[in-house]
Amino acid sequence: EVHLVESGGGLVQPGRSLRLSCTASGFIFGDYAVSWFRQAPGKGLEWVGFIRSKAYGGTTENAASVKGRFTISRDDSKSIAYLQMNSLKIEDTAVYYCTIGGYSNSADYWGQGTLVTVSS
Amino acid sequence: EIVLTQSPEFQSVTPKEKVTITCRASQSIGTSLHWYQQKPDQSPKLLIKYASQSISGVPSRFSGSGSGTDFTLTINSLEAEDAAAYYCHQSNGVPTFGGGTKVEIK
Numbered sequence: 001e002v003h004l005v006e007s008g009g010g011l012v013q014p015g016r017s018l019r020l021s022c023t024a025s026g027f028i029f030g031d032y033a034v035s036w037f038r039q040a041p042g043k044g045l046e047w048v049g050f051i052r053s054k055a056y057g058g059t060t061e062n063a064a065s066v067k068g069r070f071t072i073s074r075d076d077s078k079s080i081a082y083l084q085m086n087s088l089k090i091e092d093t094a095v096y097y098c099t100i101g102g103y104s105n106s107a108d109y110w111g112q113g114t115l116v117t118v119s120s
Numbered sequence: 121e122i123v124l125t126q127s128p129e130f131q132s133v134t135p136k137e138k139v140t141i142t143c144r145a146s147q148s149i150g151t152s153l154h155w156y157q158q159k160p161d162q163s164p165k166l167l168i169k170y171a172s173q174s175i176s177g178v179p180s181r182f183s184g185s186g187s188g189t190d191f192t193l194t195i196n197s198l199e200a201e202d203a204a205a206y207y208c209h210q211s212n213g214v215p216t217f218g219g220g221t222k223v224e225i226k
Binding site: 035044045046047061063097102103104105106107108109110111112113 | 154156163164166170207209211214215216219220
């Protein structure tokens, strides 16, 4: 069974950094692209970024709203994807989800999400 | 950026009624349109992919149609457990979502 678990969320001050993890199980993680999405409290869904599988270069794409601040990486040996978030802003407050797929295709599986709160 | 306009934003429906949610894209996206259900305090769940492809484990009362710029999610014979927010998502370029439709059970 496919299982994704996000972790690393919490309360952080504006301008600081946080790294989220997405730990996968139940499938060959290295064969799949991973996306990150977020949902601000009471709001809709927003794509954050995406990392391709190594077979497709392992390259990344980011939304304009986080470009230059957020970086996605992956460690296929551990079945983990990371979202490094720097220079956090209040408007980055949201539940962050990782998914399998979701960039050039459907987001077939979602984790339970981790809440990031940016506040002074 | 491709804008997805979902309607209605809110719908209050009695059980066994048919529900229709529409999603209109600002430019043609072929069939790169997917539908998700999100229940309160849960993560989204894929319901329909590529406009009309059914997903294993999703009840058959959920169906999708459309191509180009106009898409529809239909819930035939609504059940109480279908109370949720529904989102469309396009994957033709930078991913974007519709604003969501909240379905309430009367």
